[in-house]
Amino acid sequence: xxxxxxxxxxxxxxxxxxxxxxxxxxxxxxxxxxxxxxxxxxxxxxxxxxxxxxxxxxxxxxxxxxxxxxxxxxxxxxxxxxxxxxxxxxxxxxxxxxxxxxxxxxxxxxxxxxxxxxxxxxxxxxxxxxxxxxxxxxxxxxxxxxxxxxxxxxxxxxxxxxxxxxxxxxxxxxxxxxxxxxxxxxxxxxxxxxxxxxxxxxxxxxxxxxxxxxxxxxxxxxxxxxxxxxxxxxxxxxxxxxxxxxxxxxxxxxxxxxxxxxxxxxxxxxxxxxxxxxxxxxxxxxxxxxxxxxxxxxxxxxxxxxxxxxxxxxxxxxxxxxxxxxxxxxxxxxxxxxxxxxxxxxxxxxxxxxxxxxxxxxxxxxxxxxxxxxx
Amino acid sequence: xxxxxxxxxxxxxxxxxxxxxxxxxxxxxxxxxxxxxxxxxxxxxxxxxxxxxxxxxxxxxxxxxxxxxxxxxxxxxxxxxxxxxxxxxxxxxxxxxxxxxxxxxxxxxxxxxxxxxxxxxxxxxxxxxxxxxxxxxxxxxxxxxxxxxxxxxxxxxxxxxxxxxxxxxxxxxxxxxxxxxxxxxxxxxxxxxxxxxxxxxxxxxxxxxxxxxxxxxxxxxxxxxxxxxxxxxxxxxxxxxxxxxxxxxxxxxxxxxxxxxxxxxxxxxxxxxxxxxxxxxxxxxxxxxxxxxxxxxxxxxxxxxxxxxxxxxxxxxxxxxxxxxxxxxxxxxxxxxxxxxxxxxxxxxxxxxxxxxxxxxxxxxxxxxxxxx
Numbered sequence: 142x143x144x145x146x147x148x149x150x151x152x153x154x155x156x157x158x159x160x161x162x163x164x165x166x167x168x169x170x171x172x173x174x175x176x177x178x179x180x181x182x183x184x185x186x187x188x189x190x191x192x193x194x195x196x197x198x199x200x201x202x203x204x205x206x207x208x209x210x211x212x213x214x215x216x217x218x219x220x221x222x223x224x225x226x227x228x229x230x231x232x233x234x235x236x237x238x239x240x241x242x243x244x245x246x247x248x249x250x251x252x253x254x255x256x257x258x259x260x261x262x263x264x265x266x267x268x269x270x271x272x273x274x275x276x277x278x279x280x281x282x283x284x285x286x287x288x289x290x291x292x293x294x295x296x297x298x299x300x301x302x303x304x305x306x307x308x309x310x311x312x313x314x315x316x317x318x319x320x321x322x323x324x325x326x327x328x329x330x331x332x333x334x335x336x337x338x339x340x341x342x343x344x345x346x347x348x349x350x351x352x353x354x355x356x357x358x359x360x361x362x363x364x365x366x367x368x369x370x371x372x373x374x375x376x377x378x379x380x381x382x383x384x385x386x387x388x389x390x391x392x393x394x395x396x397x398x399x400x401x402x403x404x405x406x407x408x409x410x411x412x413x414x415x416x417x418x419x420x421x422x423x424x425x426x427x428x429x430x431x432x433x434x435x436x437x438x439x440x441x442x443x444x445x446x447x448x449x450x451x452x453x454x455x456x457x458x459x460x461x462x463x464x465x466x467x468x469x470x471x472x473x474x475x476x477x478x479x480x481x482x483x484x485x486x487x488x489x490x491x492x493x494x495x496x497x498x499x500x501x502x503x504x505x506x507x508x509x510x511x512x513x514x515x516x
Numbered sequence: 517x518x519x520x521x522x523x524x525x526x527x528x529x530x531x532x533x534x535x536x537x538x539x540x541x542x543x544x545x546x547x548x549x550x551x552x553x554x555x556x557x558x559x560x561x562x563x564x565x566x567x568x569x570x571x572x573x574x575x576x577x578x579x580x581x582x583x584x585x586x587x588x589x590x591x592x593x594x595x596x597x598x599x600x601x602x603x604x605x606x607x608x609x610x611x612x613x614x615x616x617x618x619x620x621x622x623x624x625x626x627x628x629x630x631x632x633x634x635x636x637x638x639x640x641x642x643x644x645x646x647x648x649x650x651x652x653x654x655x656x657x658x659x660x661x662x663x664x665x666x667x668x669x670x671x672x673x674x675x676x677x678x679x680x681x682x683x684x685x686x687x688x689x690x691x692x693x694x695x696x697x698x699x700x701x702x703x704x705x706x707x708x709x710x711x712x713x714x715x716x717x718x719x720x721x722x723x724x725x726x727x728x729x730x731x732x733x734x735x736x737x738x739x740x741x742x743x744x745x746x747x748x749x750x751x752x753x754x755x756x757x758x759x760x761x762x763x764x765x766x767x768x769x770x771x772x773x774x775x776x777x778x779x780x781x782x783x784x785x786x787x788x789x790x791x792x793x794x795x796x797x798x799x800x801x802x803x804x805x806x807x808x809x810x811x812x813x814x815x816x817x818x819x820x821x822x823x824x825x826x827x828x829x830x831x832x833x834x835x836x837x838x839x840x841x842x843x844x845x846x847x848x849x850x851x852x853x854x855x856x857x858x859x860x861x862x863x864x865x866x867x868x869x870x871x872x873x874x875x876x877x878x879x880x881x882x883x884x885x886x887x888x889x
Binding site: 145149151154155158182185186187188189190191192232233234236237246247249250251257258259260263365481482492501502503504 | 557558559560561567568738739740807808811813814869870871872873874875876878881882885886
């Protein structure tokens with residue numbers, strides 16, 4: 142497959158991994174955070190840790206939108222969905238995320254009309270198809286998915302579709318990175334920048350990280366070779382004592398971002414003064430809400446929302462894992478009470494969550510010896 | 517698609533009161549039956565063929581419906597009734613949409629059940645059918661499905677021997693559900709049992725994976741992309757027969773990786789055998805359209821449902837002959853050795869990537885859910 146196979150070529154991957162070994166100073170330990178959950182998933186899926194030297198430690202960052210959503214927001218959305226006239230539409234990722242009273246799938250089994258959609262436009266289509274129902278799209282995601290929500294709201298307004306609204310949980314990546322860097326227990330050498338988010342916002346918004354914090358950032362694609370090449374680029378900067386933002390994912394990411402997408406977001410959204418992030422607490426100006434101009438399509442304005450606040454179970458250490466302070470397996474609940482089938486924390490639900498990725502791809506492997514070929 | 521795993525019933529010997537062995541009785545000492553199924557309600561995941569399905573079957577169905585059985589779950593039960601050896605299975609078909617590129621519910625209802633018999637090492641001979649029809653279903657739709665069944669029966673050389681029809685109110689079913697039960701005769705010299713699998717045995721796959729699951733996903737019209745793809749629904753018996761003729765005693769285990777995909781079927785094998793499975797990622801045949809759709813949606817192709825493929829474990833000395841027998845049989849051209857059985861990691865499936873990395877592949881949890889980015 143074009144644009145995929147080239148980035149999985151075993152020869153090139155071997156070359157990149159040799160270059161990493163050559164560049165990495167054996168006397169030094171490198172702590173590199175991959176911000177994006179998609180990177181976390183890819184690192185495990187392709188077994189990249191097996192081909193990296195042991196002194197390169199990849200720390201999983203906060204870039205899984207499902208994982209950083211506080212439980213209260215799920216309960217709020219589902220509380221509206223209890224009305225039998227409401228269709229609750231959300232992405233597949235959301236379906237197993239537990240609220241205090243169960244996940245969307247559990248609510249579905251109890252009779253709530255819950256639908257999986259692949260895009261906000263599909264949710265709008267449901268509203269067209271069922272004009273007597275109220276369709277609520279439970280929107281999540283960073284700048285990656287926010288433009289499609291914005292365009293869908295613009296379409297709903299332009300076409301006068303009144304039985305559709307969005308429960309907006311869109312968050313922005315830069316304040317989350319700032320919160321991580323402000324965390325006193327965090328020592329990082331550099332960042333693998335979020336590729337999908339950057340297709341919208343470009344690379345410029347990360348320049349302060351290099352300038353003020355002295356940490357290199359390389360915006361990366363999601364194939365094995367993308368990630369290895371990004372690590373090479375980071376190591377070269379570290380070895381040269383530099384800190385700048387570089388774009389490894391040039392085939393997709395324009396340095397200045399996607400102006401049409403940014404324009405749509407500016408039209409529909411405004412920054413919330415503050416928003417709660419699971420594990421990171423309240424972060425100012427870190428999330429989007431729907432602008433007054435689109436109030437008629439804003440679920441939070443149209444319905445009574447209980448504004449539930451649910452604290453995570455005491456033993457769950459999602460916050461520490463999210464910040465990269467703890468490895469998934471170091472959480473007290475990991476692999477015991479909290480598994481992909483019975484997730485307690487959202488990090489265990491989404492396939493991009495570091496706990497689920499670690500559990501699915503590494504945990505059992507770490508429990509047994511390396512495969513011994515008997516052939 | 518299989519809605520639940522089948523229960524295997526151990527052989528019943530002797531010619532008298534043959535069916536008494538099938539009675540449901542409490543355990544001999546009258547001790548309480550251990551029900552381990554604790555889920556508060558039934559969710560879609562319980563029918564998805566993965567972990568939740570297995571929990572339901574092992575935790576509730578098996579202890580009550582067949583107490584005391586230590587047998588692994590298999591695709592069909594093999595019985596010895598009064599000296600007559602038969603294989604016996606059932607399957608329900610709940611498919612939306614009813615017709616899709618490459619097949620339809622009617623054809624699936626015949627082939628799916630016959631395939632369960634085939635991979636248990638038996639040739640399907642006869643079947644019965646139950647239709648659950650929804651009030652308002654167009655007669656032309658029903659006729660088309662019955663015709664599809666009739667053609668599939670002819671191709672398989674199987675006779676329909678009886679059936680039943682129920683109609684439910686409008687809105688209570690997706691047009692129609694079909695349940696079939698099949699009976700067959702075991703193939704000579706073939707004994708399929710996860711407990712006979714040994715380290716060093718080879719894993720054989722009959723062809724490309726994921727075609728059926730991705731075709732159904734696209735046929736539902738929920739995604740705005742198209743792919744040149746059709747379901748792999750077919751009878752696998754000709755391939756199983758070719759394999760049995762060439763290396764019958766070398767076959768240790770077979771399974772059709774329907775719901776839950778290759779990953780779930782092999783995890784069951786790992787668990788039932790207590791051994792490990794190592795898969796070679798680059799050897800697993802897959803069409804580009806399946807790979808592309810899985811990349812886009814964030815799905816693991818090893819979890820995607822198949823219909824007309826099967827996995828076999830063959831002893832190493834038969835491996836080359838087995839591949840050659842399949843590749844020379846129509847429909848088996850793309851068959852490959854895709855892995856091997858190992859001592860470790862015990863009870864688990866490990867995939868080796870093309871460049872030396874590795875990862876564990878677990879059973880499917882719930883239904884495969886697409887990612888957002």
